[in-house]
Amino acid sequence: MKSHIFTYLVLLALGVMGVATHVRAEGAGSNTVTISVSVFTAPPDVGSLHVTLMPARAVADGAMWRRVGTTPWLADGYTETSIITGTYTLEFKKITGWITPVTQEVVIYKDLTKNATGTYVIVTCTLTYNAGGGGTISGATPQTVDYGGSGTPVTAMPDTGYHFVQWSDGTLTATRTDTNVTTDTTVTATFSINTYTLTYTAGAHGSISGISPQTVNYGGSGTAVTAVPDKNYRFAKWSDGLTANPRTDANVTADISVTATFAIVTQCESSWMLY
Numbered sequence: 001m002k003s004h005i006f007t008y009l010v011l012l013a014l015g016v017m018g019v020a021t022h023v024r025a026e027g028a029g030s031n032t033v034t035i036s037v038s039v040f041t042a043p044p045d046v047g048s049l050h051v052t053l054m055p056a057r058a059v060a061d062g063a064m065w066r067r068v069g070t071t072p073w074l075a076d077g078y079t080e081t082s083i084i085t086g087t088y089t090l091e092f093k094k095i096t097g098w099i100t101p102v103t104q105e106v107v108i109y110k111d112l113t114k115n116a117t118g119t120y121v122i123v124t125c126t127l128t129y130n131a132g133g134g135g136t137i138s139g140a141t142p143q144t145v146d147y148g149g150s151g152t153p154v155t156a157m158p159d160t161g162y163h164f165v166q167w168s169d170g171t172l173t174a175t176r177t178d179t180n181v182t183t184d185t186t187v188t189a190t191f192s193i194n195t196y197t198l199t200y201t202a203g204a205h206g207s208i209s210g211i212s213p214q215t216v217n218y219g220g221s222g223t224a225v226t227a228v229p230d231k232n233y234r235f236a237k238w239s240d241g242l243t244a245n246p247r248t249d250a251n252v253t254a255d256i257s258v259t260a261t262f263a264i265v266t267q268c269e270s271s272w273m274l275y
Helices: 056-060 267-274
Strands: 002-011 016-027 030-041 046-054 065-067 079-084 086-092 104-108 113-119 124-131 135-138 143-146 154-158 162-167 185-193 195-202 206-209 214-217 226-229 233-238 256-264
Touching: 046 056, 046 065, 046 086, 046 104, 086 113, 104 113, 124 135, 124 154, 135 185, 154 162, 154 185, 195 206, 195 226, 206 256, 226 233, 226 256
Parallel strands: 046 113, 124 185, 195 256
Antiparallel strands: 002 016, 016 030, 046 079, 065 086, 086 104, 124 143, 135 154, 162 185, 195 214, 206 226, 233 256
16 A cells, blocks of 8 residues: 655635645555644734823822723833734823823834823912902912912011901911912902000099090091099190190001199189189
8 A cells, every 4th residue: 555645734714824734545445535734823913012101290190001901000111012913092090180191092013112102281270369458469479380389478468557367268377388289279368457545544633534445447536535633623734745635636556545644723823713
């Protein structure tokens, strides 16, 4: 009997490749053919993807990337290899204080590395400082501050005759610097007019007619008071040297405390007062 062995490279459907061995035996009236096939699949075409994330501060805050449908987040500068060729969507991890880059479509080609960049934009906040009646603001307003950053100092400056009370958020210091800013802030400084006390006291041998003490706004006027001497006494002067009686203090810019002094009426003065 005589045998013949033939080997063929067979290309099957759908890209499946195999090897066929054909054995034919001759003799004694027999003709037998045996075929054995070893099948293997051709490897897919693959490429790589390299992604750069910006800026460095966003990377430090946790910026990462991945292809949609994959699980792990990948770091800045990482090259993902063995990606089957085709089109993919690139997404970026959300991090606090940053505007996330929009998704991107990337095309992977055989044996090539696709380079892509994701740029984060930091969130900015606005600080606005307003002055209520009776004062002004010293310093920059409004201010634009990066998320988590600090503003520059501002001071609530009262007008003459006024004083600073507080900011509308409850801050009691006239000069403020907002730090670790994470949201827009608008505040108003409140001021109040200064008030002063007018106190009138009678010395020995007299009394005061009128209101004492009196509370008067800056630049305002009190009401009239009179130093009234006892019998056989006369008004001499006020302790601040004024002799007006009654007196009305006007354009008040400070506390006033005065005492009326009285003097005994002499015989000569008594005689003069009779005429």
